[in-house]
Amino acid sequence: MITSDGLDLQDTDASYTGATLGYTTLVRRQHSRVKGWVLLAFVMAIPGLPVLFALAAACQPSASFSHIVDWLLTDMVWTTVKLAVISTCGACMIGVVAAWLVTAYDFWGRGLLSWTLALPLAMPAYVAAYAWGDLTGSRGFYVAVLVYITTLYPYVYLAARSAFEAQSVCALEAARLLGAGPLTRFFKIALPLARPAIGAGAALMGLEIAADFGAADHLGLSTLTTGIFKAWFSFGDLAAAARLAALLLLGVIILVCLERANRSGRVGGGASSWRSLVRVKLKGVWHGFASLGCIALLSFALIVPIGHLILLAIANGLPERSLLQPIASTAFLCILGASATLITASLSAFLAQNGKRVKACVHVASLAGYATPGAVTALGILAALTFGGHHFVAALSGPVAIFGLTYAYVARFSAAGLEPISAGLERCTRSMLEAAATLGANNWQRFLRLEAPLAVPSVFAAALIIAVEIAKELPATTLLRPFGIDTLAVRAHAYAADERLGAAAWPALAIVGLALIPTVWFSHRLSKSRAGQK
Known part of the structure; x- marks a missing residue:
């Protein structure tokens, strides 16, 4: 339809409709984008708000924090640092050696041990502390180190094993052709390439040790985490507990930054064309050492504590x-x-x-x-x-x-x-x-x-x-x-x-049994899903 001044109303209506649809689409996109940012802010606020409230509580007046600083704080910090450093170093040595053995060598029981060595993840540190504290008849720092190493080494083991299996076989073969022995190939090539992954596993283990309460409390250690509980339950001072929590959080941030710095500028050593590593079959005394060493590690980490708890539960009725x-x-x-x-x-x-x-x-x-x-x-x-x-x-x-x-x-x-x-x-x-x-x-x-x-x-x-x-x-x-x-x-x-370990054995065994079911399933599936596994 043409008006007197020469305008086509149909074209005008079409243009108006197109502009309206374009504006509507733009508005919907803007609304969708706003909703997305709101949801993102919600997701990020979930872990962030408790930390902010804890820091705000730390700024409140405290009646007992000066006493904690004068008499307890130094021991708390020093014990936490010593536990994290010594236990993590010990677990790194054990986990890396075990990972390299099951990756690079063939020995009796390797197929079974390759995934069962990850099962101690199902054993909470506080449950292992009950067993080892009663078995050794003592408590204290070195029992805690034993507990943390045996229950948390799978973090390092799994990370190191994944890194070793992802490495380029060509580099190892080239080193062998140049006359490098097994130890040289391990220390000069395999270990440096796996260092970022090992550092990540060690950082996770350090975080677990710093955050642990049950094992440290049962074994009578004064750490920052046990101090948080004492500040609240003994002194009733939320501000003092929050200040200790802020110190613990600062330590966690430092640990995460160290782990990030360890990975900065490093590569994992993955091969561009993947090829399975040919395992060397161990013979003689080395074959026995490899099998017995892995079995002993699994026994100390899982079999012995569970067995002792079962005996305690039976004796207690x-x-x-x-x-x-x-x-x-x-x-x-x-x-x-x-x-x-x-x-x-x-x-x-x-x-x-x-x-x-x-x-x-x-x-x-x-x-x-x-x-x-x-x-x-x-x-x-x-x-x-x-x-x-x-x-x-x-x-x-x-x-x-x-x-x-x-x-x-x-x-x-x-x-x-x-x-x-x-x-x-x-x-x-x-x-x-x-x-x-x-x-x-x-x-x-x-x-x-x-x-x-x-x-x-x-x-x-x-x-x-x-x-x-x-x-x-x-x-x-x-x-x-x-x-x-x-x-x-x-x-x-x-x-x-309350020193009633026989009674504690029943709920402790229930926790381990509950955790073992998915751990066995995931560990076995992870082992079978790796390329080249037999």
């Missing part, structure tokens, strides 16, 4: 108090905490697909939550519950306590679920996503109807990992649990604190 309530409480918290953590980890994995910067932010936030000790996270939540003058005892009851404990699990263990879920989402190829977009599906529809179903096996694996971590967790659970509710970990520690 059936537990006086029923374990049904701790089992039910543990199962409830595992289900609730794992569900909330999986939702957060899935949201993080979804956001991580939106560019490298967003992915980096998501991974840094999740790793920061995992690296923050459980006692620090719990103190931050306590500080939030007492913010504004609310009484702590009144706050830590009923649904509020359950919410705080669930929040602590989400903040700490989202990283444990993020990696498996991200790996599962990668099963959805780019062509699948493009086909879904062509059919008109938006980002959320593609995620819920295409990517999420493909990632179900990985989500199941992540749920098992998180549930096991929650079942073993002690510091945050001790601080935040509702009154009158015990988990297996809390019940075992309470019995051990």
